[in-house]
Amino acid sequence: MTLDKALIAVLIMALVTYIPRSLPIAIFRREIKSLYIKSFLKYVPYAVLGALTFPDIFSSTGNLISAICGTLVALWLAYREKSLVIVASCAIITVYITGLII
């Protein structure tokens, strides 16, 4: 792909990423009254993050064993409510070290 074409593709990507973000916020202003829909929307973030993380985390490093070790460390530190940065960097370090050993 030429650079011109790549740049156009990038702009298209930016556009189709922005549309789903902006449409509901721009158009929808009413307060939702339904208890069911309100609860549904509150539970969305947890369901999204769960679906994004598992099982893809196990193929994120190119090696299943190092990915499992990284995941366990992340789970343990997150359970102890460590910050995002600590959890992410310790998972990286764990994967790196496990990768060196195996």
Next chain:
Amino acid sequence: MKNKTDFIHGLKQGMPIAMGYVPVSFTFGLMAVAGGLPAWLAFVISLTNLTSAGQFAGTNLIIAGAGYLEIALTTFVINIRYMLMSLSLTQRLEKGMTLAKRLMVAFGVTDEIFTVASMEKGKLSFPFMMGLIIGPVIGWSGGTLLGAVISTALPESLSGAMGIALYAMFIAIILPQAKKSRAVIIIVLIAVAITCMLKYFPLFKSISSGFRVIIATVTGAGIGAFLFPIRDE
């Protein structure tokens, strides 16, 4: 005064996201340059897209020389989930926010920014949202540039290890909340079970990763809302 304190509070809340974005976007920068794209283009992608899975997939397609339509569709499908988040945010934004401000807030709807905003108590003001968004934007685009520029100097074992950063961050967001709520644990487990089923069951092989996330989210949050309706604020 309230505007200023809101903005600063947003900045503080956004800092962990910004820091967490660095290793992930760093990996993206590495990948883009390794695939033959110039460093500045990788930077532009992160600055204009501000998304993880969507831009990783889109950039892979650019590198592979795919057509515009395929790139547009793939990126769009992966990012449709933002509609749910954006819709959820409409219920939390301060009343009377102008359209222009709403459109600026919309640009910053990412999985992490949305989740952190959702955990805030009360209505979300425009200064708070801007403060929350600005750090992650800098972390995401800056990390990309860094990765793109020093890509050649880094051993492969280390760049491979960075692939886990994004997911570790997701875990760090969910788990503290799941500890407090049985409903959250069950919803996460349902969403994960459905994703696994769609991914590994041969019948569903043709479903793209973007649709997998949407189906799992709608089912998980849908069952959760039915079993555990949240009575009040």
